[in-house]
Amino acid sequence: MPGRLVFLATTHRVAPGLLSWRAWRALGEGQVLAASLDHPQVPYLSEAEITVRPVSARSSSPAELAGLLVEHAGTAGSPVVWLADVDGDEDLMRALGELVTADPDAAPEVEVVHGSYDLPGARLLDLVTTMDQLRRQCPWDRDQTHRSLAPHLLEEAYEAVEAIETDDLAALREELGDVLLQVAFHARIAEESDDDETHFSVDDVAAGIVDKLVRRHPHVFGDVEVSGAEEVKTNWEEIKRAEKRRSSAVEGIPLGQPALALAHALQRRAARAGVPDDLIASFARDGIGGELFAAVARSREQGVDPEAALRHVAREFRDRLLAVEEAGRAEGHNPSDLGPEKWRDRWRST
Template sequence: MSATITVVGLGSGDPDRLTLGNLKKLQQASMVYVRTIEHPVVTWLQEEHNITFTSFDHVYEAKDNFPAVYEEITRLLVEKAEGLTSGELIYAVPGHPMVAESTVKLLQQFCKDKEIELNIVGGESFLDEAFARLGFDPIEGFQLLDASGLKPGLVEPRLHTLIGQVYDAFTASDVKLSLMEIYPADYVVTVGHALGVAGQEKIEQIPLYDLDRVEGYGNLSVIYVPKDERDDLRNTSFERLHEIVTILRSPEGCPWDREQTHQSIRKNLIEETYEVLETIDEDDPAHMQEELGDLLLQIMLHAQMEEEIGMFSVYDVIGSLNEKLLFRHPHVFGDITAPDAESALNNWEAMKAEEKRKKGIEPEKLSALSGVPRDIPALMKAYKIQKKAAKVGFDWDHIDDAFKKMDEEVAELKEAVREGHTQDDQVLELGDVLFTVVNISRFIGADPEEALTRVIRKFTSRFEYIEQQLLAAGKTMNESNLEEMDRFWDEAKQVERTSTSL
C-alpha cells in the first residue's frame, strides 16, 4: 500500500461552517490540492490561516467538457499519490465530498485499481443550507439533480427538486428548456446563489421563462422547484397515463371501460392502427399525435386487463421490449458492426434466431414461411409470404416470368367465369390472379398494400369530384348517366395533372 489520499469537505461556503477537524487537517497537511479556488472558504483559509493550495482550475481551461475535466483531475491526483513514498495527500472539495462531487466518485474507482488508500472526511454540503434557506423539509419527498445531465423524464413534480451544478447562464438555459417540458412557462422557481454565505447570498423567485436571464450563476448556484401535487403537471408522464387507465378500469371508474375484455376491444386495436396509417399517408403530424395516443390507449387497456389478474403489467411489456431492442441491436449496444442497413437487418434476423434457440426452438426446423401473422390483411400477408419464399430461392428469375404467370391466371379466371364454374372455383382463380399481382409488385419494389391504398385514394378523389360537379348542376348521381359521369371523371384527372405540375 502506498500513500493515502484524504478528501476533505470545505463546506457550503461560510467559513463558520467549516468543521474544526477539517480545519486542523488542512493546517497540518504538507500538500493540499483543491478542485477550484473559486470557493469562499479557500480565500478565507489563505488569508486567515496562511494555508497554500495547488488548484486544478487550469484543467477547466484545457478541457472541452466537465467529464474530461473530472477525469483529468482524478488522474493527476492519483499520479501525485503514486509519487509519494509515505504521507498523506489532502484533496479539498466544495461542500461534502459525497454530494455532487464527480471527482470523488472517480477517485473511489481509481484508488481501488491502484491500491491507494482513500479516506473521505465529510463536511457541510450545500444541501444543508438549501433546506434551511429555501425552507423545505426533504422528508416530504426530495430529489437532487445535476443541471448538466438534466432530462424531463428525471423530474418528478410531486417531489421538492433541487438542481445543482448550474455554473452559467447557458446551463440555466438548458435547465429551463427541460423544465418547460413539464411546467408552464410562468411557473415560479427559485434561484439561490451562495446560500448561507454572508454578503454573497442571493435568493430570487422568478418565472421559469426568465431562468437564463438571472445574473450571477457560478459554482455556488442552485435552482429550486417546489413540489406540486397538481395532476396536470404529470400529464406528459407515462406513470400518469398508467394511473388514469387503472382508475378507468377500477370499481370507481368508467362502467364501459370496466366491462371490456380482450375480445370486445380487439377490433378497436385494428381500427386505431389504420387511423394512424391514414395520418401518415396524409402527412398530418397534429392528427398523427392524436391517433397515436388512441392506439397507445388500446395497448394500455390490454396490458391493464392482464395486470388485474396478475399476469403482467405494461411495465413488463416495456421491460421485455427494451431487452429485445438491446439484444437485437448488437451493432449499437454490443461489439458487432453494421456499416449499412442490410447488415443491420442481418444482425436483427440472426439475433431473432438466437432468441428462438434460447426458448428451445430450432429455427432450422421451422418452415421458411413461419413468422407471418395469421390475421394481417391478405394482400400484406401474400407479400410477406412471397418474400420469405424468395429468400430461400423459390422465385421467378425475372419479372417477365411473373407477367407470364399473371396472364395465365387471368386467362384461367376468364375461363372459369365464361364456362360457369362454381363460385368457389371462380373465387380461387381470382385469388390466383391477385397473388401473381403481388408477385409483380415485389419485383418492382412496391408494397401492394400501399399501391392499392393510393389507387383507392385516387378513385375516391375523382368520384367525389363527379359528385361535386353534379351537385353544382343541381343533379344527383341517379339523375346522371355514365357518359356524363365519365366526362367529369376525365376532368378530375386533368385537375390532378394540373395540381401535380404546380
C-alpha cells in the same frame, strides 16, 4: 433588504423525497412554506428534520399569495422557500413575476429551483395512472376484454397509417396516442389475470421490447461491426431466427392480416429462405386470386409495397368520385340521378 424567495418546483412523476442537491441545500438554508401539510414532499422533509410551515393559501388568490410571500421574504431574515404545488403553481409564478417587474427595487430576489425533473417519457406514467382509474371506475372500460378491444386496435392502427400516407402530422400525433392507449389498455387487462402465463403488466411489455431491441442491435449495444443498413437487417433476421427456432420460413406469419399484405409477407419469407423468384411468381393460379398473387410478386420484384400501392390508387379513386359528386351538386344535380354518359363526361373533365 428585500430578501430572497426560492420557488421550489417538483414533479409528481418522480417519487417524493428524491430531490436534487440544489433543492436540499435551499431547504436546509431557508424557512420552508407550503400551501398545505398534505404536500407529498412534507413527510420526507420531516424525516430530514426540515420544518414546513403551512400558509393559508386555499382561499387566497394568486396575487394575494404572491404579495404575502414577497412580504415574508423581506422580513424573514433568511431565504424563504416556497414548496410549489405538484401542478406547478403557474398562476402564482405569474403573479410573482408581475410584482417583481412592477417594482424591482422593492422585490426580493426570486430564484426557481427544480427539485425533480420529468425525464423523456414521464407522461407515460400519467397514461398508466389514468388507465388504472378508468378500469376501476368506468363501467365501459371495466367491461372490456382483449377480444372486445381487438377491432379498436386494428382501427387505430389503420387511422395512424392514413395520417402518415396523407402527411397529416397533427393527426398522426393524435392517432399514435390512440394506438398507445390500446397498448396500455391491453396491459392493464392482463395485469388482472390470476394465471401466471397470461399475467403481465405494462412494465413487462416495455421490458420485453427493450430487451429485444438490445439483443437485435449488437452493433449498438455490443461489439459487432456492420457495413450499413442492409447488414443490420441481415443480422436482425439471423438473431430473430435463432431466438424463435421456427421449423418453417412462414411460421409466425399472422394469417388474419389483409390478403395483399399476407401474400407479400409469405413471398418475402419464402425469398429469404432461398426459394427462387421464378418459382414464387409461377405459383399464380387461375382466377382473380392467382392474378392478385402474381401482382404481389411483381410488386415485390419492383420493391413496392402492394398494400400501400393499392391504398394509394383507392384513395385517388375516392377523391375523383368525391370531386364528381361535388361538381354535380354545384350544377344542381343529385349524383345518384346522373346517367352513365353524364358520369363519363364528368369523370373525364374532373
